[in-house]
Amino acid sequence: MTGLGLNDPVREARLLTRIIETISGGLDLEGILQGIAALITETTETDVCFVYLLDEAGERLVLRGATPPFHRLAGQVGLKMGEGVSGWVAAHGRPAVIVEDKLSDPRYKHIPALGREDLTSLASVPILSKPHRLVGVLNVHTRTRREFTEADVQLLGWMAGLMAGGIENARLHRALAEREAAMERFAERIVLATEAERRRLAGEIHDGISQRVVSLSFHLSAAADAVVIAPEVAAQQIAEAQLLAEAALDETRFAIAGLHPPVLDDLGLAASLESLAGTFPQLTIQAEVQHCELPPHVATAVYRIAQEALQNVAKHAEARSARVRLLAQGEAMLLEVEDDGQGFDPAAHRVRAGQPGPAGYGLPGMRERAELLGGMLEVKSCPGQGTLLRLRFPAVPPEPGAPR
Ligand SMILES: Nc1ncnc2c1ncn2[C@@H]1O[C@H](COP(=O)(O)OP(=O)(O)OP(=O)(O)O)[C@@H](O)[C@H]1O
Ligand SMILES: [Mg+2]
Numbered sequence: 001m002t003g004l005g006l007n008d009p010v011r012e013a014r015l016l017t018r019i020i021e022t023i024s025g026g027l028d029l030e031g032i033l034q035g036i037a038a039l040i041t042e043t044t045e046t047d048v049c050f051v052y053l054l055d056e057a058g059e060r061l062v063l064r065g066a067t068p069p070f071h072r073l074a075g076q077v078g079l080k081m082g083e084g085v086s087g088w089v090a091a092h093g094r095p096a097v098i099v100e101d102k103l104s105d106p107r108y109k110h111i112p113a114l115g116r117e118d119l120t121s122l123a124s125v126p127i128l129s130k131p132h133r134l135v136g137v138l139n140v141h142t143r144t145r146r147e148f149t150e151a152d153v154q155l156l157g158w159m160a161g162l163m164a165g166g167i168e169n170a171r172l173h174r175a176l177a178e179r180e181a182a183m184e185r186f187a188e189r190i191v192l193a194t195e196a197e198r199r200r201l202a203g204e205i206h207d208g209i210s211q212r213v214v215s216l217s218f219h220l221s222a223a224a225d226a227v228v229i230a231p232e233v234a235a236q237q238i239a240e241a242q243l244l245a246e247a248a249l250d251e252t253r254f255a256i257a258g259l260h261p262p263v264l265d266d267l268g269l270a271a272s273l274e275s276l277a278g279t280f281p282q283l284t285i286q287a288e289v290q291h292c293e294l295p296p297h298v299a300t301a302v303y304r305i306a307q308e309a310l311q312n313v314a315k316h317a318e319a320r321s322a323r324v325r326l327l328a329q330g331e332a333m334l335l336e337v338e339d340d341g342q343g344f345d346p347a348a349h350r351v352r353a354g355q356p357g358p359a360g361y362g363l364p365g366m367r368e369r370a371e372l373l374g375g376m377l378e379v380k381s382c383p384g385q386g387t388l389l390r391l392r393f394p395a396v397p398p399e400p401g402a403p404r
Pocket of ligand 1: 318341364387
C-alpha cells in the first residue's frame with residue numbers, strides 16, 4: 001500500500017467512486033464481492049483478497065468472495081468463530097496483521113483447500129456494519145514480505161465499512177426475493193393442496209361416511225317395519241344402526257383430523273410434541289419441550305416439521321433413540337430433532353424449498369415451511385453418524401413479503 005495515501009484527495013475520491021460503483025453495480029452478492037476483492041488487491045497493491053461472511057446463524061465465517069483463482073472456492077471454505085486469523089478477527093472485532101512467519105503465530109490455521117503457503121504477509125480486518133454488527137472479515141495477502149502500516153489497516157477498515165452496507169443490501173434483496181418466491185410457491189401449493197384435500201374429503205365421505213349412513217337408514221327402516229310384529233328383530237336392527245352411527249362418527253372425526261392436527265388445539269404445541277414423541281413405539285424418544293405461546297399457524301408448521309422429521313427417523317435412520325427439543329433462544333425459537341441412526345448425506349438431498357427432492361417431498365417441504373416462518377432449517381448428518389435437524393425461527397413471524 002505504498003502508493004496510496006488517504007491524504008491524496010484525488011485518488012481517494014477515485015477509489016471511493018469505484019467502490020460505490022462496484023457496490024451499486026447490481027444486487028448479486030457473489031458478483032459484488034468478487035468485484036470488491038479485485039478492487040481491493042489493486043488499490044492496496046496486494047496479491048490476494050479473501051472476503052469471509054458470517055453465516056445466518058452467526059456461527060461460521062464462510063468464504064464468499066476472493067480474487068481468482070480462489071473465487072471458485074466461494075461457499076466451500078468455512079471457519080468457526082475464533083478459528084484461524086479470520087476467526088480471531090471476527091471474535092475480537094479487531095484487525096490483525098502478520099508480517100512474516102505466520103506458522104508461528106498461534107492464531108494462524110492452515111486451510112488446505114486454499115493451498116496458499118507462498119503467501120507471506122497478511123492483514124485482516126472485521127467488516128462491521130453500523131451499529132457495530134459483524135458482517136464478515138476482509139483479508140489481504142502478499143507474496144513478498146510487507147509491513148502493513150497502521151494507515152494501511154485503517155484504509156482496509158474503511159473499505160470494509162463501505163462494503164458492509166452493500167453486502168447487507170444484497171443479502172436483504174436476496175432474502176426478499178427468496179421469500180417472494182416461497183410465497184408464490186406457497187400460493188401455488190395451497191391451490192393444489194386444497195384440491196387434493198377436497199378429493200380426499202370427498203373420497204372419505206363417499207366411501208366411508210355416506211355408505212354407513214345408507215346402511216344405517218336401511219337398519220332403521222327394518223326396525224320400523226318390525227317394531228310392532230317382532231320387537232326383538234327391531235331391537236337388533238337398532239343395535240346395528242347404533243354401531244353404524246358410531247362408526248360414521250369415528251370416520252367423520254378421522255376425516256376432520258386430517259385437516260388440522262386436533263391435538264394442537266387440545267394440548268398446545270409443547271404437549272403435542274410430547275404426545276407425538278410417544279407415537280413411535282419402535283423408538284425411544286426423549287422430548288424436552290418448553291411451553292411457549294406461538295401463533296396457531298406457526299405452531300402447526302413447527303408440529304408438521306417435527307412430525308416429518310420423526311417420520312424420517314422412523315423410516316430411514318434405523319436409530320435406537322431420538323431426541324426432540326423445543327426451546328426459546330432470545331427472540332428466536334429452536335426446534336431440534338436428533339437421532340443416533342445411520343445418517344445420510346444431506347448434500348445429495350439439497351434442493352430448493354418446495355421442489356420435490358430426489359427421494360421425497362419431506363425435506364423440501366420442511367424447508368419451505370421453515371422459509372415461510374422466516375426461519376432456517378439446517379440438516380447436519382453424515383453416513384454413520386446420526387442426524388440433527390435444526391429449525392431456528394422467530395417467535396413472532398415476519399409479515400408476508402417483509403425481509404428477514
Ligand atoms: N433421519 C434420517 N436418517 C437417515 N436418512 C434420512 C433421515 N432423514 C432423511 N433421510 C434421507 O433423506 C431422504 C429424503 O428425505 P425426505 O423426507 O425428503 O423423503 P422421504 O422420506 O424418502 O419421502 P417422503 O418424505 O416424501 O415420504 C430419505 O429418503 C433418506 O434417504
Ligand atoms: Mg420423509
